Amino acid sequence: xxxxxxxxxxxxxxxxxxxxxxxxxxxxxxxxxxxxxxxxxxxxxxxxxxxxxxxxxxxxxxxxxxxxxxxxxxxxxx
Amino acid sequence: xxxxxxxxxxxxxxxxxxxxxxxxxxxxxxxxxxxxxxxxxxxxxxxxxxxxxxxxxxxxxxxxxxxxxxxxxxxxxxxxxxxxxxxxxxxxxxxxxxxxxxxxxxxxxxxxxxxxxxxxxxxxxxxxxxxxxxxxxxxxxxxxxxxxxxxxxxxxxxxxxxxxxxxxxxxxxxxxxxxxxxxxxxxxxxxxxxxxxxxxxxxxxxxxxxxxxxxxxxxxxxxxxxxxxxxxxxxxxxxxxxxxxxxxxxxxxxxxxxxxxxxxxxxxxxxxxxxxxxxxxxxxxxxxxxxxxxxxxxxxxxxxxxxxxxxxxxxxxxxxxxxxxxxxxxxxxxxxxxxxxxxxxxxxxxxxxxxxxxxxxxxxxxxxxxxxxxxxxxxxxxxxxxxxxxxxxxxxxxxxxxxxxxxxxxxxxxxxxxxxxxxxxxxxxxxxxxxxxxxxxxxxxxxxxxxxxxxxxxxxxxxxxxxxxxxxxxxx
Numbered sequence: 001x002x003x004x005x006x007x008x009x010x011x012x013x014x015x016x017x018x019x020x021x022x023x024x025x026x027x028x029x030x031x032x033x034x035x036x037x038x039x040x041x042x043x044x045x046x047x048x049x050x051x052x053x054x055x056x057x058x059x060x061x062x063x064x065x066x067x068x069x070x071x072x073x074x075x076x077x078x
Numbered sequence: 079x080x081x082x083x084x085x086x087x088x089x090x091x092x093x094x095x096x097x098x099x100x101x102x103x104x105x106x107x108x109x110x111x112x113x114x115x116x117x118x119x120x121x122x123x124x125x126x127x128x129x130x131x132x133x134x135x136x137x138x139x140x141x142x143x144x145x146x147x148x149x150x151x152x153x154x155x156x157x158x159x160x161x162x163x164x165x166x167x168x169x170x171x172x173x174x175x176x177x178x179x180x181x182x183x184x185x186x187x188x189x190x191x192x193x194x195x196x197x198x199x200x201x202x203x204x205x206x207x208x209x210x211x212x213x214x215x216x217x218x219x220x221x222x223x224x225x226x227x228x229x230x231x232x233x234x235x236x237x238x239x240x241x242x243x244x245x246x247x248x249x250x251x252x253x254x255x256x257x258x259x260x261x262x263x264x265x266x267x268x269x270x271x272x273x274x275x276x277x278x279x280x281x282x283x284x285x286x287x288x289x290x291x292x293x294x295x296x297x298x299x300x301x302x303x304x305x306x307x308x309x310x311x312x313x314x315x316x317x318x319x320x321x322x323x324x325x326x327x328x329x330x331x332x333x334x335x336x337x338x339x340x341x342x343x344x345x346x347x348x349x350x351x352x353x354x355x356x357x358x359x360x361x362x363x364x365x366x367x368x369x370x371x372x373x374x375x376x377x378x379x380x381x382x383x384x385x386x387x388x389x390x391x392x393x394x395x396x397x398x399x400x401x402x403x404x405x406x407x408x409x410x411x412x413x414x415x416x417x418x419x420x421x422x423x424x425x426x427x428x429x430x431x432x433x434x435x436x437x438x439x440x441x442x443x444x445x446x447x448x449x450x451x452x453x454x455x456x457x458x459x460x461x462x463x464x465x466x467x468x469x470x471x472x473x474x475x476x477x478x479x480x481x482x483x484x485x486x487x488x489x490x491x492x493x494x495x496x497x498x499x500x501x502x503x504x505x506x507x508x509x510x511x512x513x514x515x516x517x518x519x520x521x522x523x524x525x526x527x528x529x530x531x532x533x534x535x536x537x538x539x540x541x542x543x544x545x546x547x548x549x550x551x552x553x554x
Contacts, residue, residue, distance in 0.1 A: 012126065014123035014126050014127070017119050017122050017123055017126065018119050021114050023122070023126075024114055024118055024119055024122040025114075027122045027125040027126055027129060028118060028121060028122055028125060028354065029208065029356055030112075031207075031208055032118075032121065032208045032354060032356075033112045033114070033118055034115045034117050034118055034449070035112035035113050035114075035115065036112050037208065037209065038447070039112075041217050042207075042209075042214065042217040042218055042514070042515060043217070043218075043514075044217070044218060044219075044220055045218045045219065045508075045512065045514070051508075054504065055223060055501070055504065058500050058501040058504055059226060059501060061497075061500065061501075061537065061540070062230070062497055062498060062500070062501060064544075065497040065540050065543075065544055066494070066497065068543070068544045068547050068548060069490055069493055069494065069497070069547075071547060071548070072493075072547045073490055075547075
């Protein structure tokens with residue numbers, strides 16, 4: 001677990017950190033550690049029907065608008 | 079002195095570490111046994127400086143605050159000055175040369191304020207979760223929606239990167255530098271900046287480069303704008319020559335696309351996480367984002383003002399490319415002014431190329447569940463660096479191909495950015511309101527209203543563009 005960053009560590013040089021894992025752990029939050037992030041994930045959230053509709057609606061919006069962009073470009077280049 | 083690493087958030091209930099989840103397996107016996115990596119130590123070096131600044135009882139409070147701002151600023155300024163990229167500056171140049179001083183000055187400021195609302199959420203997300211945007215989308219929404227999001231990002235980023243190199247080439251062509259040298263030099267610089275293997279060093283170098291976005295300010299002053307007209311424009315939002323015709327809506331879309339784009343979400347959250355920011359730093363993250371917003375708005379407006387002489391003298395710039403603006407301005411702002419304009423274009427393209435390719439690297443590395451930090455070596459984080467450098471090199475190479483459809487790419491890039499934003503904003507709003515992810519740092523009511531308003535505005539802008547494209551006579 002993380003420990004307090006102690007006042008006497010204020011004289012610590014950054015180059016000494018590799019020899020002071022206790023200080024490194026006190027400076028970083030637990031979930032900032034690379035190993036922690038590698039072995040954990042946020043779980044999947046549940047989708048409500050309304051959310052699914054909204055996600056699909058926006059996705060279809062993007063696809064339709066891309067087609068319109070292509071139409072605009074063809075018109076412009078000609 | 080208090081706990082230097084105390085989190086102000088409750089444990090994130092959404093995190094899974096059970097054997098039934100899809101994480102990478104680890105033989106760790108518990109959080110206390112998590113081994114430290116070189117990336118952790120590099121990040122801790124930056125945090126040590128922050129901790130010392132916070133605990134500096136010898137110095138005045140104002141000095142401590144300034145020192146902390148210096149240490150914690152970076153992602154916000156970089157994302158906004160990176161967004162003042164070559165196509166954006168050319169959009170602003172087109173705006174000033176076609177419409178003069180009027181509606182678009184306050185409109186540009188409003189677009190940046192809208193962008194601030196969006197980017198502030200990424201600061202909180204990155205500081206609280208310590209994870210990148212792509213990783214969160216994949217984790218919470220699954221690979222189906224994650225890959226859609228990635229496709230939008232990668233397509234938009236790659237096209238935008240091509241336009242950055244177009245801008246770099248155009249800007250340096252003003253000085254007679256051949257395209258091969260311009261593109262090769264830019265790629266070499268991107269390589270050199272990226273190879274620092276320290277986020278802090280990379281960030282400071284890029285911030286120094288980004289400050290040259292301010293080159294447009296002396297050019298604006300040299301164009302001797304009417305400050306009375308500028309004040310009138312900000313108060314009245316007028317005039318808007320031609321009203322709401324399709325050409326004006328297209329330019330509004332381009333200006334919106336110049337300030338609100340998907341890569342900004344991925345970059346700022348990734349950089350905030352890579353920088354090691356923590357929940358107690360969010361206040362400084364907001365200051366960082368605010369400073370970036372104001373600087374970028376100021377520099378963008380400066381470009382508009384710089385090209386007003388072209389409007390005043392009735393010079394048609396509708397088909398102008400980068401260097402042509404600099405050349406056309408020479409009679410009005412002198413050789414020095416036009417040179418500064420061209421240099422500003424080069425800087426805009428260069429900083430954006432670095433920022434955008436880094437956002438691609440972050441996203442790809444997160445999705446691959448591989449190391450993705452500027453604090454890591456190439457060997458450790460090769461997917462990250464391969465994406466970052468590979469996309470930049472590929473984009474630069476395209477610009478050198480004879481008869482490549484560059485005009486096509488320039489035309490669509492800002493518009494595509496606007497069109498791709500609504501789904502990206504929906505994911506952002508869902509994540510930042512997710513208590514399992516954010517704890518008690520979720521959006522408040524007003525931020526949600528503002529975020530939804532920005533999303534709706536972008537959808538309306540997109541629909542307006544669609545209507546005027548399909549029915550061009552409707553608003554003529």
